[in-house]
Amino acid sequence: MPHDLPHQTWRDPMLAALAEARAALATDDVPIGAVVVGPDGSVLGIGRNVREAEADPTGHAEVVALRAAARARGEWRLDGCTLVVTLEPCTMCAGAAVLARVDRVVFGAYDAKAGAVGSLWDVVRDRRLNHRPEVLAGVLAEDSAVLLDTFFRGQRR
Numbered sequence: 001m002p003h004d005l006p007h008q009t010w011r012d013p014m015l016a017a018l019a020e021a022r023a024a025l026a027t028d029d030v031p032i033g034a035v036v037v038g039p040d041g042s043v044l045g046i047g048r049n050v051r052e053a054e055a056d057p058t059g060h061a062e063v064v065a066l067r068a069a070a071r072a073r074g075e076w077r078l079d080g081c082t083l084v085v086t087l088e089p090c091t092m093c094a095g096a097a098v099l100a101r102v103d104r105v106v107f108g109a110y111d112a113k114a115g116a117v118g119s120l121w122d123v124v125r126d127r128r129l130n131h132r133p134e135v136l137a138g139v140l141a142e143d144s145a146v147l148l149d150t151f152f153r154g155q156r157r
Contacts, residue, residue, distance in 0.1 A: 007136070010082075010136065011140065013037050013084040014084055014139045014143075018086055018147065020033025020034065020047065021144070024048040024049045025151065027050070029051055029053055030049050030148070031086075032086050033047070033086050034048070034061035034064070034083060034084065034086070036102070037084060044068070044069035044072045044081065045068030046065055046068060049061050050064060060090065060092065061093075063096055079101045082106055083100075083106070086109065087108060088111040088116070088117050088137070090115070091123055103133055105117055105124060105136075106137075106139055108140050108141045108143065
């Protein structure tokens with residue numbers, strides 16, 4: 001979608017998230033990266049999957065980035081912020097985005113097996129919750145999908 005302005009707005013943060021995803025390859029973690037962007041466009045937190053590197057089941061890119069952003073802000077509420085992530089968040093990460101009160105979630109590739117922002121579940125739009133972030137999907141989706149496909153193809157060998 002080269003002429004889609006909302007997608008263009010989030011291109012640079014997604015490129016930063018993709019760089020983080022590539023860095024996860026060094027520790028044999030699934031290459032997923034995330035960036036939290038503040039209301040002024042500044043990067044408040046970055047993260048990549050660290051489950052293997054830190055033996056942490058909650059070491060998902062989104063959680064790492066949200067924690068870093070909250071530390072940078074000095075509070076857990078990340079209102080006005082945007083979570084940018086290379087892959088559609090899982091239930092834990094979608095829940096973390098809701099609990100952090102981010103204004104929006106921007107992601108690259110859909111995750112048909114575990115996605116919780118529209119694919120398998122839709123946690124962030126559940127009307128029973130007290131906060132529902134805006135969602136923008138498909139930003140540099142092909143770049144994210146190729147990185148993940150290459151990783152998993154290598155794992156199967």
